[in-house]
Amino acid sequence: MNELNLELLKPEENPIEKIDISKKFALFYEYWRPKIVAELNGQEVKLVKFKGEFVWHCHTIEDELFLVWRGSFRVEFRDHVVELKQGEMLVVDRGIEHRTVADEEVEVLIFEPRATRNTGNIADKHFTAPIGTKI
Numbered sequence: 001m002n003e004l005n006l007e008l009l010k011p012e013e014n015p016i017e018k019i020d021i022s023k024k025f026a027l028f029y030e031y032w033r034p035k036i037v038a039e040l041n042g043q044e045v046k047l048v049k050f051k052g053e054f055v056w057h058c059h060t061i062e063d064e065l066f067l068v069w070r071g072s073f074r075v076e077f078r079d080h081v082v083e084l085k086q087g088e089m090l091v092v093d094r095g096i097e098h099r100t101v102a103d104e105e106v107e108v109l110i111f112e113p114r115a116t117r118n119t120g121n122i123a124d125k126h127f128t129a130p131i132g133t134k135i
């Protein structure tokens with residue numbers, strides 16, 4: 001084993017730390033602006049809060065996972081609607097048009113490839129969020 005690899009394994013230089021999701025959600029208030037809390041294998045784990053209706057869009061190459069942390073919301077498709085409550089999750093396959101709608105504020109965890117645009121194929125002045133925002 002070479003010395004470089006041993007250096008990388010030093011715990012004080014590369015600590016593995018837990019992430020308190022509730023505390024992370026308490027750090028921001030704005031809606032529709034996902035925050036990255038972890039990265040692995042080219043994917044990002046993001047937290048987002050929202051209330052109201054998002055824009056219809058699809059993601060050409062990315063599947064998108066939604067997990068409800070607090071509250072409830074629905075994912076609307078052109079031909080059906082999926083209601084999600086706390087503790088439930090849904091994977092939206094790439095290429096499928098969808099929009100998220102929440103009657104009350106909801107906290108949601110998103111898992112998708114790095115640099116996925118939240119509005120997918122749409123650029124929207126209000127809803128398109130900056131990419132790469134960490135918290």
Ligand code: NI
Nearest residue numbers: 059064118120
């Ligand atoms: Ni989407």
